[in-house]
Amino acid sequence: MSKYLKIYWKQNLILTLIITFGACSQILAGVMNARAFNALISLDLEDFLQSMLIIFSLLSFYIISLLIRIPYEAKVIQMMSIKTREDITKSFEKMTYQNYHNYKAGTFVSWLTNDISTIEQNGYTNLYALLTLIIEMVLAAIALMFFHWSIILFSIVISVVTIFLPKLVQKNVNIAMSALSKEQENFVISVTSVIKGFDTLFAYNLLSVLTQKVLKASDTLADKKIKQMKSLTYSAILGASGNVIGQVGVLVLTGILAFQRVVSIGSITATESLSNKIFNGLGNITNIIVEMKTVQPIFEKFEQLTVDNNPKESFVIKNDEIKIENLNYNYGKSLLWRNLSYIFKSGGKYAIIGASGSGKTTLLNILNGKLSDYIGSVTVYGNELKTVNNKQIRDEIIYLDQTPYMFEGTIQENIELGQHFLDEDLWTALKDAGLKEYVKSLPDGLNTDIGEDGRNLSGGQKQRLALARGLIRGKKIVLLDEGTSSLDKHNAIEIESNLMSNQDITLIMVTHNIREGIRENLTGILDLNSI
Structure with a gap:
């Protein structure tokens, strides 16, 4: 996947800047919550209204960034998907006739459809979601440091635990994803074969076979999808556990600091908002990374195509x-x-x-x-x-x-x-x-x-x-x-x-x-x- 990110590095850099702009707007709006809440406690209407106006402006900038980001992200993903399909089909051009026919046509159709869709969703879309979360988490961590050092220290410790937990089931997730990819190939092959045989089945009054074959292939595919989702669910639960501990812990810690008058009472709203960014981000990051790793076997499969790179002599007419x-x-x-x-x-x-x-x-x-x-x-x-x-x-x-x-x-x-x-x-x-x-x-x-x-x-x-x-x-x-x-x-x-x-x-x-x-x-x- 990194190959295509490097090819389109300019487009990805622009997208990163758009994401950063939106994240900055969101985090600053969260920080301003503390000022607005403190103004509310002190019954300072003017300061409260000013704070809310700033928050509204920042969130408006965030919405504008989304209006720009969403279509541009889709464009960049499609550019990389098209390039991936191009590289796959160029590999076909370099294959020998015999090597090409070692595969079923439905296998290659599945590569160019199902596998590319998986790469788009689990790979590129998740990558940009991951990038967004990382930027938001870094900015949130910087903001938390301005409230109290103990809050960021606690956040780091819980973050390490949250990242580690889903790794316990990573192997099972990879196995499930590889099995699903293979079954998607088999599904395309089976369905293509029976649909092309419509005329023969029609002639023998056996059109019910078409439904039987599709249902049988669908059941097998559904079983693989369910197993994949089960493995992802275990990963999500482990990540969510660390997330809950982190958010509740930061809220309790900030409350204690407020009782000790180390931070203002309004800080509770800001630290809650910022810690949510960190721990929700961590909970999602671990799942996203797990899903992103499932595309690696797909790219490895593409690379394993046997192409004919042996040097060949040029054709020269020597006799008749x-x-x-x-x-x-x-x-x-x-x-x-x-x-x-x-x-x-x-x-x-x-x-x-x-x-x-x-x-x-x-x-x-x-x-x-x-x-x-x-x-x-x-x-x-x-x-x-x-x-x-x-x-x-x-x-x-x-x-x-x-x-x-x-x-x-x-x-x-x-x-x-x-x-x-x-x-x-x-x-x-x-x-x-x-x-x-x-x-x-x-x-x-x-x-x-x-x-x-x-x-x-x-x-x-x-x-x-x-x-x-x-x-x-x-x-x-x-x-x-x-x-x-x-x-x-x-x-x-x-x-x-x-x-x-x-x-x-x-x-x-x-x-x-x-x-x-x-x-x-x-x-x-x-x-x-x-x-």
């Missing part, structure tokens, strides 16, 4: 071939191939065939740099995939999935993926993908919203949109994994023929069925059944 040599790959405990060797020439058109489970998609994932735990050698234009910069490799290769993912948004947004292309290029890509006429027939054209997960498109339309997404980027190597499997025969042949006739690309496609008219134009066929 993609070469597989003595390739072996284990999928679980099964060996997919033994000493697979093959050469794909630049500009060639190739098909990879084989029975289900023969490793066709796995081979494409190796060629795309997703899987690097292979044995043997795979080079693209003379660059070994294990040692070359994978990001640079993907600048040369486009991988068209057999189950393309559609982002919520428009057709244009799903093609551009955050980049910008000319309308002319967009329409050319749609034409080559066999989707131009369909998009032109839509009232909103490129701006048509396709819905969540592309719900408004058919399976074939999704594949064609994914194809357009790849074609517009002009990559030289196209890996097509059953990329036309959801299309009717006419459109599939048309798109495959367009790819086959494009002399600028190297086409490697996985297929279960090589269509007539395509087979004779292939440069080569890699049959994994024969390996």
Whole structure:
């Protein structure tokens, strides 16, 4: 958390000054209570009214400070939260494909939502509350010294006791918070999974399963939240005990001093107000610190993401071939191939065939740099995939999935993926993908919203949109994994023929069925059944 406080130190300094101004106004108003009460005892109306006017002015300044502080504090917290999310997602960018998929998507969603909310509330909001209490306590302690030294000495002794007591349960609080954070991840995963399965449950008349799953996950999450609150309650009770002893003790001590005429009777109201600031602050500080410490495991979890920081060689075109040599790959405990060797020439058109489970998609994932735990050698234009910069490799290769993912948004947004292309290029890509006429027939054209997960498109339309997404980027190597499997025969042949006739690309496609008219134009066929 300190990392983000340092990044936004200027904003936090301004916020600290605002908090200090408000605290000074409050403490001075408390001190003025003694003067007002003494004036009341002596029946000095003029002095009483003057004191009350000063108190009113000071409290008005405090209210003004709150009007400035509350929205500014929210702004600073959001700045740090956004930066935290940015750092998390940048870690995703540095992860290998395999490391990323060691986690469930719901886990990362929980990090960016539940965990950030916890950091905002238990971390940043509590930090500023803690800062406010510390400033108020220091100012109150200084003010108490002007009444009598014994009052501040007593306050210090009780303060030490009040701070120590909640530490007795700190370990249990941390354990409960870690368990809650993990259960929040599981809750998001469970709920996301069952909600996405609505169509399947609907088809089988099993929509009641949706409620059952959500309730079961909710019960488990509620149990963890209750356990966390129990642990925090024990901490709060211990802190409150010291608080009560401190406040009553200061009041008794001031009363004794007043009887001895060491302090004025009006001092009782001031010392009560100031001691309340100290001991209420201490009682809250211990709980706040306990809650703040619960965010540390969350930040540690973020730091434990395995990123690929190993230096990689730059991609340099050294020859015109993609070469597989003595390739072996284990999928679980099964060996997919033994000493697979093959050469794909630049500009060639190739098909990879084989029975289900023969490793066709796995081979494409190796060629795309997703899987690097292979044995043997795979080079693209003379660059070994294990040692070359994978990001640079993907600048040369486009991988068209057999189950393309559609982002919520428009057709244009799903093609551009955050980049910008000319309308002319967009329409050319749609034409080559066999989707131009369909998009032109839509009232909103490129701006048509396709819905969540592309719900408004058919399976074939999704594949064609994914194809357009790849074609517009002009990559030289196209890996097509059953990329036309959801299309009717006419459109599939048309798109495959367009790819086959494009002399600028190297086409490697996985297929279960090589269509007539395509087979004779292939440069080569890699049959994994024969390996």
